[in-house]
Amino acid sequence: MSEKLNNEDQKSKYHKIRMERKKAQIDAAIASATQKKGLLLVITGNGKGKSTSGFGMVARALGHGLKVGVCQFIKSRTDTGEEAFFKTHPKCEWHVLGDGFTWDTQDRAGDIATSERGWAIATQMLQDPSFDLVVLDELTYLLSYEYLDKDTVLNTISHRPDMQHVVVTGRSAIAELRDMADTVSDIKDEKHAFTSGIQAQPGFDF
Ligand code: ATP
Ligand code: MG
Numbered sequence: 001m002s003e004k005l006n007n008e009d010q011k012s013k014y015h016k017i018r019m020e021r022k023k024a025q026i027d028a029a030i031a032s033a034t035q036k037k038g039l040l041l042v043i044t045g046n047g048k049g050k051s052t053s054g055f056g057m058v059a060r061a062l063g064h065g066l067k068v069g070v071c072q073f074i075k076s077r078t079d080t081g082e083e084a085f086f087k088t089h090p091k092c093e094w095h096v097l098g099d100g101f102t103w104d105t106q107d108r109a110g111d112i113a114t115s116e117r118g119w120a121i122a123t124q125m126l127q128d129p130s131f132d133l134v135v136l137d138e139l140t141y142l143l144s145y146e147y148l149d150k151d152t153v154l155n156t157i158s159h160r161p162d163m164q165h166v167v168v169t170g171r172s173a174i175a176e177l178r179d180m181a182d183t184v185s186d187i188k189d190e191k192h193a194f195t196s197g198i199q200a201q202p203g204f205d206f
Pocket of ligand 2: 050051052138169170
């Protein structure tokens, strides 16, 4: 019994020493992070959670009273929970700008025309400093399929207002976009319910 207690005492002592060291390191890192600027976040990879992460940031920004713009490319559905929830918020502007998945449309010329119309709306947001956060959901496909001119897109993003944050989501983000970004998260697909035959469900997948 007393040996066990001693063991716990030792563990507590070492834990305290480790945490003191850790706190010193973290405090130093926080003190050296002094810059503030509009950030570009790219959320890519094959795993689930890219768009929902972007929409989590929409909630976070609105909670701080910031103005948010969301452009949803590729997808055409207007019955998502996120749109129903956020569209009524006075500080959130929401646009669904797609015609459907590329394998449904099977129409490259049509997809390009739709992408260009959608990009015109995104461009307005990216030139308007009143938007604090702009989420470009599934934009990566418009670059990887070359539906939009890469230089135009990257230039518009890099010349946006100084304090404006941008989130880009979608699989297969091109290297130039990853290079430009301040933060890149690559979501790994370890397993997904869909591959076990479970359908996309409201409130969970859309
Ligand atoms: P979510 O919107 O759930 O965050 P996502 O943005 O990461 O997903 P998308 O490629 O946009 O991923 O996914 C579109 C749809 O495909 C969503 O319904 C999502 O649940 C589903 N999905 C996402 N990842 C996978 C996967 N690895 N395998 C099968 N289906 C997936
Ligand atoms: Mg998505």
